[in-house]
Amino acid sequence: MSYRALPSVDRLVQNVVAANLHRELPPSALVSYARDVLAAARLALKNGEQVEVGALVAEVGHLVAQDVEPRLRRLINGTGVIIQTNLGRAPLSAAALEAITSIAGGYSNLEYDLQRGERGSRYDHMAAALARLTGAEDALAVNNNAAAVLLALSGLCTGKEVIVSRGQAVEIGGGFRIPDVLRQSGAMLLEVGTTNRTYARDYAEAITDRTAAILTVHRSNFRMSGFTHDPADAELAVLARERGILWIDDWGSGSLLQTADYGLAYEPTVTDRVRAGCDIVCFSGDKLLGGPQAGIIVGKAALVGTLRKHPLLRALRVDKLVIAAMEATLLAYRRGTATGELPVWRMIAASPDDLHARAEQVVEHLRQRGMEAIVRPCQSAVGGGSTPGEMLPSAAVALLAPNPDALHSALRTAQPAVVGRIADGHLLFDLRTVLPENDALLAECIVGAYAALQSGGAPPPKDDA
């Protein structure tokens, strides 16, 4: 084909519609795709390549198809890591989803005081429940925990020094580094102690009239063992109180339930941290709390009150969907039904026997469809900076496929996407992180991806059951 034989933009658009590849987009929305494809075609012709109208039509159809599919896709998590930041952290409870649906589809009293018929505050909705659950005087929720720590330091420590142990001046991941956050807040970092040992006297000797606070940071993603020392909570509480400075705590994952009750290491809860004497505790909403993405600040009423008035709060504020989901999540804790209701805690609490039985069923399902698979014991992790290094015994479906990498790749790009892990040449799916209602879907996705791989085509889209 020559340049002159290339179709016009309008003609190409018409052909795409005629071939029914427009995915219900109006012709005007197809123009920019057609332009791009024609530009590429001109380049191809210039390089002496062959160009056919049919291929141009198909290419526009391909680009349109890519663009009308949401990029954010549902995914079945077979990795065995319960709180996985890359995979969206905590799945929400049914009650939280209902709350989002009912609030998001209409108007709400987000910032409206129904009693008085006047302007209210979005921060009032969750405050009482959070305070009651944690034993704190007051509470405030913002966009995420990074924002919570930034707001606390900006609102309470700007222009003054904040003392941090060298063993806690850490990087959490995703670019969240304590020294950088401190700098950004306008506070000055004063590091004390050594990487492995910091004593109360190290903090005590560093306190001057320039000091605003001691900041303690949860070692979320690593563990220190051997010749180590941290001061006792009581020492820090007394020191802060006697010297008239604040104790601010970045408690990271921040659980309201005791992890030791579920076969994990003992971790003080947020309530324990408040009781230990922290003036401010910051933690995430979508880690062990099992709710939507949020950063929660609990602590002394006067301090939280100061943060409520801080101009930065406007930039960090939570959305109504988050408030709706958070209120429903917190209600599960107040009812004492969190372990049964919240997916994160259901996964943590799942017994190895139940997981094994579910894995057996998936294996049976696969065998009936002609695939070879076995149940293998495996280890799940809580993840998300909670109880680092701690493992929970679990059961995985192990596929005995000849090419696990290719199968994994086909599963990742299917709908819904499926992610597992490869160990000893087997592709494994840990049932602990698969929502039980998705067991059959997991099996069907595997069958579909395997079939697609054998036929060399793309896996067919899955029913959204």
Ligand SMILES: *Cc1c(COP(=O)(O)O)cnc(C)c1O
């Ligand atoms: C996860 C974590 C953060 C960041 O929390 P986000 O909610 O992801 O912003 C900060 N500090 C600690 C100690 C953490 O574990």
